[in-house]
Amino acid sequence: MQHVRVSLKKGWDIRRAREQIKRDKNLEQYVKPLCYRPFDSRLIFYHPSLVWGMSYPTMQHMLSGKNLGMMIGRAGQVIGQDEWDILFCTRGLTEFNLFRRGGHNLMPLYLVAEMEGAQAELAGHERWRPNLSPKFLAALATVLRIEQAGEYGLPRGITPEEIFYYAYAVFHSPGYRKRYAEFLKVDFPRLLLTADRELFRSLARLGRELVVLHLLESSKLNGRQATYDGPSHPEIKRVAYANKTVWLDETRTCGFHGVSEEVWEFHIGGYRVCEKWLKDRKGRSLSNDYIAHYQRIVVAISETIRIKGQIDELIEAHGGWPAAFVTATKTAHRVAKAE
Numbered sequence: 001m002q003h004v005r006v007s008l009k010k011g012w013d014i015r016r017a018r019e020q021i022k023r024d025k026n027l028e029q030y031v032k033p034l035c036y037r038p039f040d041s042r043l044i045f046y047h048p049s050l051v052w053g054m055s056y057p058t059m060q061h062m063l064s065g066k067n068l069g070m071m072i073g074r075a076g077q078v079i080g081q082d083e084w085d086i087l088f089c090t091r092g093l094t095e096f097n098l099f100r101r102g103g104h105n106l107m108p109l110y111l112v113a114e115m116e117g118a119q120a121e122l123a124g125h126e127r128w129r130p131n132l133s134p135k136f137l138a139a140l141a142t143v144l145r146i147e148q149a150g151e152y153g154l155p156r157g158i159t160p161e162e163i164f165y166y167a168y169a170v171f172h173s174p175g176y177r178k179r180y181a182e183f184l185k186v187d188f189p190r191l192l193l194t195a196d197r198e199l200f201r202s203l204a205r206l207g208r209e210l211v212v213l214h215l216l217e218s219s220k221l222n223g224r225q226a227t228y229d230g231p232s233h234p235e236i237k238r239v240a241y242a243n244k245t246v247w248l249d250e251t252r253t254c255g256f257h258g259v260s261e262e263v264w265e266f267h268i269g270g271y272r273v274c275e276k277w278l279k280d281r282k283g284r285s286l287s288n289d290y291i292a293h294y295q296r297i298v299v300a301i302s303e304t305i306r307i308k309g310q311i312d313e314l315i316e317a318h319g320g321w322p323a324a325f326v327t328a329t330k331t332a333h334r335v336a337k338a339e
Contacts, residue, residue, distance in 0.1 A: 017049035033065065035090040037098060038268040039216065039297045040277055046093060055096070061108040065092045067128070068109040068164060068211070072171075072188060073099045073269065084177045084184040085267045089168065089214050100270025105188075107131065109164050130160040143193045143326050144200060165207030166200055167191050172210055172304075173311045175321050192325040199318045206311050213300045213307075225263075226298040230254020233285040239278045246274060248286075259298055266301045273301060 021027070027047070036042040046063070048056070062069055071094055073086025086099045096103050110128035130152050137155065140163070141148045146155040154160065170176055171189050180189070194200050212218040226246070230253065237249045241264045247255040264274050277297060286294070318324040 017047075020049035021047060032063065033092045035071075035088070035092060035094045035098065037095070037271070037276060037280065038088050038214070038273055039300065040280065042095075044093065058106055058108065059093055061111050061128075061131075062090070062092050062094070062106070064112075067091060068161065069094070070107045070109075070164065070168065071098055071104045072107070073104045083174070083267070084181065084189075086269050087168075087171050087189075088268060089211050091215060098269060109160055130154070132160060132163065140193055143195050144197055145195070146197075161208075162201070162204040165204040165211060167207070168210055169203040169207030169311050172207075172308050173315060174308055175312045175315060179321050192322070194318075194325050196318055196324065199314065199324060202314055203311065206307055206314065209307055210304060213303050216296055216300065218300070218303070220303055221296040221299050223299055224295055225302055226256040226258050226295050228254075228256055228291050228295070233287060235285050236278055236282050239275055239282070241275070246278070248278070256294065256298070260302070262305060263298055263301045266305065273297065 024030075024047070027045075030045055030047040032044055032046045034042045034044040034046075044051070046059075061067055069090050071088045071090060086104065088098065090106075094104070094106050098104050108131050111131045113127045113129070132152070132154075134153055137148065137153045140158075141153075141155040144155055144158075146157065148154065149156040170191060176189075176192075177184065183190075194203075209218070213220070230248070234248055234254045238247070240247045240252070241259070241261075242252070244259055244261070245252075245255045245257045246259050246264065249255075259274065264272065266273055274294075274297065277294065281290075315321065315324050
């Protein structure tokens with residue numbers, strides 16, 4: 001019989017992959033958390049011999065799990081939706097189909113230094129540089145009337161994280177999403193800059209609250225808004241919502257009580273978050289940890305809705321749209337993926 005070379009994808013060979021894995025004595029280091037869907041983390045064996053694709057040049061910056069990245073869906077995904085909602089954040093790797101359709105662009109806040117893969121993975125924070133263009137930083141410093149300082153030209157006293165939080169808050173503003181709805185159907189969001197330092201820092205604080213909620217790192221998540229009622233380790237059979245309860249079975253005998261309709265209807269990436277998380281586990285039993293995780297999701301969404309309202313109230317108190325921002329074309333920055 002003629003020997004046939006086994007290769008599932010051009011550029012990837014299963015035999016070569018097996019040999020590389022056999023030679024590696026520390027395989028645990030390649031098990032990484034993966035942002036599979038909003039509020040839904042999975043584990044992936046991210047070994048370079050097995051994970052084949054074009055994403056590594058960007059994903060290498062997220063391998064440490066200590067970075068911060070913004071995920072924005074590809075332009076054109078919002079047609080037919082009530083509100084642009086293709087935005088989320090992560091500290092680690094992401095699954096390409098994070099949102100309902102069209103994939104997404106991942107923008108790390110920091111880039112690791114130019115090193116080989118294994119070295120880059122082990123690099124500490126001190127080896128990173130901000131993924132913020134000099135042109136953008138110069139514009140921000142000019143608008144805020146703050147001199148640039150340091151190696152990267154950041155406005156003095158402002159950190160890369162604050163800039164990230166500011167952008168995250170602006171993009172979560174219901175007023176922004178409504179005002180620029182038609183533009184967001186065809187292009188990536190553009191970040192408007194404010195000349196008001198107080199507004200900048202206040203939006204950054206609200207943006208940080210959103211980020212720690214979405215990363216499930218907020219202490220507010222320890223509270224309980226949804227109460228589970230039913231047997232231990234319930235099997236998810238049919239997900240439905242009625243009477244402020246998310247039901248898990250056809251007879252509606254077990255579920256999560258105290259979930260408002262606003263929280264149930266809340267979308268990220270084209271999905272009802274509370275529904276999607278459960279439907280992805282249909283036929284499986286929920287452990288106590290999973291039940292607690294779902295309760296944390298409900299709190300995170302409830303708090304997100306509240307903070308989105310605060311963002312618009314804050315902007316309105318500083319002149320509203322568009323007066324609170326510098327609207328000259330040169331100060332509206334298109335969000336682009338990492339270098």
